[in-house]
Amino acid sequence: xxxxxxxxxxxQAAAAAEPARTAGKTAGNMDRxxxxxxxxxxxxxxxxxxxxxxxxxxxxxxxxxxAAPTGTASAPSRRGLAPRAKSALIQAGLILAPFxxxxxxxxxxxxxPIDLYVSMFKSAFGNRYGxxxxxxxxxxxxxxxxxxxxxxxAGMINVGGEGQLAIGALAATGAAVTLLAAAPAWxxxxxxxxxxxxxxxxxxxxxxxxxxxxxxxxxxxxxxLNYVAFYTVGLFVHGPLKDPASFNWPFSPPIADxxxxxxLTGSRLHMGIAVAVLLAAAIWWVLARTRIGFxxxxxxxxxxxxxxxxxxxxxxxxxxxxxAGAIAGVAGMIEIAGIEGRLRPTTGANYGYLGFLAAWMxxxxxxxxxxxxxxxxxxxxxxxxxxMNSGLPSSSVHILMALVxxxxxxxxxxxxxxxx
Amino acid sequence: MIxxxxxxxxxxxxxxxxxxxxxxxxxxxxxxNLGTEGAMLAGAFAGFATTVWTGSPWLxxxxxxIGGMLLALLxxxxxxxxxxxxxxxxxxxxxxxxxxxxxxxxKFVSESIVGFNPVPIPLLSxxxxxxxxxxxxxxxxxxxxxxxxxxxxxLFRTRLGVIIRASGxxxxxxxxxxxxxxxxxxxxxxxxGFLAGLGGAQLSIAYTHSWVENMTAGRGIVAVALVIxxxxxxxxxxxxxxxxxxxxxxxLTVQQQGYPISPYFLFxxxxxxxxxxxxAVEYRKRSRxxxxxxxxxxxxxxxxx
Numbered sequence: 001x002x003x004x005x006x007x008x009x010x011x012q013a014a015a016a017a018e019p020a021r022t023a024g025k026t027a028g029n030m031d032r033x034x035x036x037x038x039x040x041x042x043x044x045x046x047x048x049x050x051x052x053x054x055x056x057x058x059x060x061x062x063x064x065x066x067a068a069p070t071g072t073a074s075a076p077s078r079r080g081l082a083p084r085a086k087s088a089l090i091q092a093g094l095i096l097a098p099f100x101x102x103x104x105x106x107x108x109x110x111x112x113p114i115d116l117y118v119s120m121f122k123s124a125f126g127n128r129y130g131x132x133x134x135x136x137x138x139x140x141x142x143x144x145x146x147x148x149x150x151x152x153x154a155g156m157i158n159v160g161g162e163g164q165l166a167i168g169a170l171a172a173t174g175a176a177v178t179l180l181a182a183a184p185a186w187x188x189x190x191x192x193x194x195x196x197x198x199x200x201x202x203x204x205x206x207x208x209x210x211x212x213x214x215x216x217x218x219x220x221x222x223x224x225l226n227y228v229a230f231y232t233v234g235l236f237v238h239g240p241l242k243d244p245a246s247f248n249w250p251f252s253p254p255i256a257d258x259x260x261x262x263x264l265t266g267s268r269l270h271m272g273i274a275v276a277v278l279l280a281a282a283i284w285w286v287l288a289r290t291r292i293g294f295x296x297x298x299x300x301x302x303x304x305x306x307x308x309x310x311x312x313x314x315x316x317x318x319x320x321x322x323x324a325g326a327i328a329g330v331a332g333m334i335e336i337a338g339i340e341g342r343l344r345p346t347t348g349a350n351y352g353y354l355g356f357l358a359a360w361m362x363x364x365x366x367x368x369x370x371x372x373x374x375x376x377x378x379x380x381x382x383x384x385x386x387x388m389n390s391g392l393p394s395s396s397v398h399i400l401m402a403l404v405x406x407x408x409x410x411x412x413x414x415x416x417x418x419x420x
Numbered sequence: 421m422i423x424x425x426x427x428x429x430x431x432x433x434x435x436x437x438x439x440x441x442x443x444x445x446x447x448x449x450x451x452x453n454l455g456t457e458g459a460m461l462a463g464a465f466a467g468f469a470t471t472v473w474t475g476s477p478w479l480x481x482x483x484x485x486i487g488g489m490l491l492a493l494l495x496x497x498x499x500x501x502x503x504x505x506x507x508x509x510x511x512x513x514x515x516x517x518x519x520x521x522x523x524x525x526x527k528f529v530s531e532s533i534v535g536f537n538p539v540p541i542p543l544l545s546x547x548x549x550x551x552x553x554x555x556x557x558x559x560x561x562x563x564x565x566x567x568x569x570x571x572x573x574x575l576f577r578t579r580l581g582v583i584i585r586a587s588g589x590x591x592x593x594x595x596x597x598x599x600x601x602x603x604x605x606x607x608x609x610x611x612x613g614f615l616a617g618l619g620g621a622q623l624s625i626a627y628t629h630s631w632v633e634n635m636t637a638g639r640g641i642v643a644v645a646l647v648i649x650x651x652x653x654x655x656x657x658x659x660x661x662x663x664x665x666x667x668x669x670x671x672l673t674v675q676q677q678g679y680p681i682s683p684y685f686l687f688x689x690x691x692x693x694x695x696x697x698x699x700a701v702e703y704r705k706r707s708r709x710x711x712x713x714x715x716x717x718x719x720x721x722x723x724x725x
Contacts, residue, residue: 157507214699219507220645221698223454227638227691235684353515360508393526395633398519405512406494409504 094411098403105399120382130381132267136339138377140165140348142276143331144355145373146283147200147324149364151218153287154320155300160207160222161328162352163229164200168329169336170233171199173343174241176255176336185258192259193333200329201322203229208321212314218321226352234345241343252343261338270338277370279327284366296320328352354380357405376401421677425669426553433665434561435460435623435636439643440650440657441564441571442488442615447647448575449608450588450712454510455495456616457640458517459488463617464624465521468631469528477536481560481621488617489610491517496609500602514640522633529631536560536626558626560618564658567615572654584608588710616640639664642694649698652710660697667693 103113124134144161151158175195180188206225210216234250236242243253261270287293299306299316307313335348358376362368379397439456446453453459467484471477495513498504536558545555554565575581583604586594591601623639624631642664650656671686 159511210695210699215702216698217648219454220641220648221695223641224638224645224691224695227641228688228695231684231688231691234687235682238684239682353511356511357515393523395519395522398515399523400519402512402516402519405508406498406516409498409509409512410502 090411094407095404098400098407101403101407102400120378124378124381129267132264132269133381134374134377135269135273136377137380138373139272139276139338140331140335140351141354141358141376141380142273142280142370142373143334144328144352145358145362145369146276146280146355146366147204147328147331147352148356148359149362149366149369150283150287150296150324150327151320152359152364153300154296154317155303156211156317156321157219158204158207158222158321158324159219159356160204160225160325160352161331161355162348162350163222163226164203164325164328165332165335165348165352166226166229166233167203168196168200168325168332169343169347170236170241170332171202171329172196172333172336173252173255174236176259177241177253180259181256183256183258188256188259189261189337192255192337193330196329196333196336197326198329200332201326204321204325204328205318207325208318211321212318230345233343233347237343237345243342250345254342255336259337260341261334263338268339270334272334272338275330275334276373279330280366280370287366328355331355354401357401361405361408379404421673423549423553425666425673427556428669428672429662429666430553430557430561431665432627432668433662434557434564435619435627436639436643436646436664437564437658437661438560438567438619438622439616439640440646440661441567441654442612442619443643443647444612444650444652444654444657445571445575445584445615446492446609446612447713448588448652448710449584449605450591450710451496451499451605451609451612452506452510452644452713453492453495453513453609453612453616454507454641454644455491455513455517456510456612456643457636457638458513458515459491459613459616460620460623460636460640460643461517461521461634462491463488463620464635465525465528465620465631466617467621468531468533468624469524471533471535471625472528472531475534477534477625480535480625481618484621484625485614485618488615488620489613492609492613492616495613496606500605500609518634525631525633529633531631533625533629535624535629536622558622560622560626564622568654568658575654585710588712591712616643619643638691642691645694645698648709649694649701651701660694663697664690664694 099117103117106113106116123130125131144165147161147164148158172192172195176188176192180191183191203225204222207218207222210221211218237250237252241252243249243251245253261272263270285293287296295306295311295316298309299311299313303313306316331351332348335351336343340347354376355373358372359369361372361375379400382397439460442459443453443456463484466487467480470483471480474480491513494516495509498509499506538556538558541555541562545551547555573581575584583594583599584607587601587604587608594601594604619639620636623636628635643661646660646664647657649660667686667690671683671689674681674686675683
C-alpha cells in the first residue's frame with residue numbers, strides 16, 4: 001500500500017538520480033586498504049582520502065546526490081600533494097576541535113581547561129605508572145575495537161563487543177577457578193585464553209546465527225545481547241560462581257596466582273598489551289595481504305559482487321563474527337588474568353562500546369586502531385584525573401568522547417569510511 | 421496475579437511505547453535513530469529536573485519532550501545534512517545522552533518529586549478486570565493510548581503521512597513532486613525525538629518518581645528493535661512495548677511471590693523476549709522495510725547512510 005502511494009509520484013527524476021547513486025555506492029564502498037579490490041567495484045577506489053576535503057565542499061542537494069558527484073570530481077585532484085596536506089590539516093582540526101569545545105564546557109563549569117589538559121597529559125605521560133595505566137586501558141579497547149573493525153570490513157556492524165567481552169571473562173574465570181585451579185602457568189594461561197576466546201565466540205555465534213538463519217540485523221541483536229550478557233554475568237557471580245568467602249559481595253573467587261599475567265615492575269602493566277598489538281598486526285596482515293582477507297574486503301565492499309563471484313557469503317559472515325567474538329573474549333580473559341583477578345558484575349564495563357568507537361575513528365583499519373585505542377585509553381585515564389583534580393564526575397569523559405565523535409561525524413569522513 | 425502483570429505491563433511499557441511510536445515515524449521517513457536511548461535519557465532527566473524546579477509534572481513532560489528533541493536535532497543534522505552514518509551517529513548520541521545526563525543529573529539523584537500519579541477514570545475503572553488494567557493510570561499513559569491510533573491515522577490516512585512515507589521509500593519521487601525530502605526527514609526525526617523524550621519523562625516522572633543514572637537501561641534500543649519487530653506498524657509496536665512491559669512486571673511479581681527463580685533470569689527476560697519476538701516475525705516472512713531505510717543496512721551511502 002505504502003509502495004503504491006509513493007510509486008504514484010515516481011517520475012523521470014527517479015531514473016535520472018539512479019546513475020549518481022550507483023557512483024556514490026561505488027565510491028562509498030571502497031576504502032583505502034580496499035583500493036586493490038577495485039577490480040570488483042570500479043575505479044574510484046581511494047576516494048576516501050579526499051573525503052575530509054569532500055566534507056567541507058559537500059553541500060549538495062539531496063544527501064545522496066551530493067555525496068556522489070563531489071567524491072568523483074575530487075578524485076583526480078587528490079593526486080597532487082597540496083590537497084593531501086590540506087586534508088591532513090582538516091583531519092588534525094577535526095581531532096582538536098572537540099577538545100576546544102569541551103574546554104568551553106569546562107570554563108562554563110568553572111574549571112580551567114588548560115590546567116586540566118596539562119594535568120591529564122601529566123597523569124598519562126608523567127611517569128611509568130601513569131603510562132602503564134593508559135596502556136592497560138588501551139588493551140581491551142584495542143581488542144574490542146578489532147572485534148568491531150573486522151566485521152565492519154566484511155560489511156557487518158558488531159556492537160556486541162561489550163557482551164562478548166563479558167562472556168569471555170565469565171568463561172575464562174569459570175575455567176580458571178574450576179578446571180585450572182591447580183594448573184601451572186604454562187598450561188593454565190593459554191587454556192584460560194582459549195576459554196575466554198571460546199566464550200566470546202559463542203556469544204558472537206548467537207548474533208551470527210540470527211543473522212544468517214533468522215535474517216536479523218546484527219546491529220540490533222548484538223546490542224540487545226549486551227544486556228543479556230550483563231545479566232548472565234550477574235547470574236553467575238550471584239550464583240554458581242560466587243565466592244563463598246565473600247560475605248555476600250557479588251564476585252567470583254580469585255583465580256590462582258599462577259594464572260595471573262606477568263606484570264612489569266613499577267606499574268600494573270601486564271603482557272596483555274603485547275597480545276593485543278600482535279593480534280592487530282596479524283589481522284592487518286590477513287586483511288591486506290592474504291586471499292582470505294581480500295575476500296572479506298570484497299564481501300564488505302560489495303556483497304552482491306561477492307555472491308556473484310561464488311563466495312559462500314553466509315559462511316564467511318559467520319566465521320568473521322566468530323573471530324570477532326573470540327577476540328573480544330580474549331579481552332575479557334586479559335581483564336581477569338591481567339587486572340581484576342576475579343570476576344565482578346561490572347568487569348570490563350563500557351570497553352566494548354569504547355572499542356567500537358575506536359574502530360570507527362580508525363576507519364576500521366587495524367593499525368590505525370592501535371593509535372585510536374591509545375587515544376581513547378588516554379581519555380579514559382584522564383577521566384580519573386578529571387574526578388580527582390577538578391571534582392568533575394567521571395561521566396564527563398563520555399561527553400568528551402561524544403564530542404570527539406560528533407566532530408568526526410560532522411567532518412563526513414567516517415560515514416563513508418565504514419560501510420554500515 | 422494476571423491482572424497485576426497486565427497492569428504492570430501497561431505501566432512500565434508506556435515509556436517504551438512512546439519511544440517506539442517516535443522511532444516509527446522517524447524510520448518511516450528513512451532515518452533510524454539508535455540515539456533514541458540517549459533521547460529517552462535526556463527526556464527522563466530534563467523532565468525530572470523541570471518537575472523538581474517547577475513542581476509541575478506537565479511542564480516536566482514538555483521539557484522531557486524538548487530534551488529528547490534537542491538530541492534528535494543533532495542526529496538529524498549529522499545524518500541528513502552531513503551524510504554521516506546513521507547507526508554510528510545513533511550510538512554516539514547514546515553516549516552523549518549518558519554523559520550529559522549523568523554529569524548534570526548527579527545533584528538530582530536524591531531528589532524526590534510528586535510527579536504524575538494514577539488517576540482512575542470514573543466508571544470505566546470500575547469495570548471488573550479490564551478497568552484497573554486500562555483505566556487506572558497516570559495521565560501520560562492515557563495520552564499514549566490516544567497516540568497509537570493517532571499516529572496510525574496520520575501515517576496512513578493523511579497527505580502528510582504519504583509524504584513522510586514517500587521520503588522513506590522514494591525520496592526522488594518526493595523531490596520530483598516539489599517537496600524537500602530533507603525537510604520532511606528533519607521533521608520526522610524531531611517528532612521522534614520528542615516522543616522518545618516524552619517516554620523518558622514518563623519513566624522518571626510517572627513510573628519511578630526518581631532520577632537514577634542510566635535509568636532507561638536499554639529501553640531506547642529495545643524501542644528501535646520493536647519497531648522492526650512491528651514491521652513499522654504503530655499498533656504492533658505498541659503491543660511489543662506492552663510485551664516488554666509485561667516481562668518487567670512478571671519480574672516484579674515473581675519476586676514478590678517469592679518463587680525460587682534467580683532474579684537475573686527475569687532481568688534478562690525482557691531483552692530475550694524482544695529477541696525472540698523479532699526472530700518469530702522475521703522467520704515468518706521478511707517484513708517489508710521502507711526502501712530508503714533498507715539502504716542504511718545494506719550499506720549504500722545515499723541519503724540514508
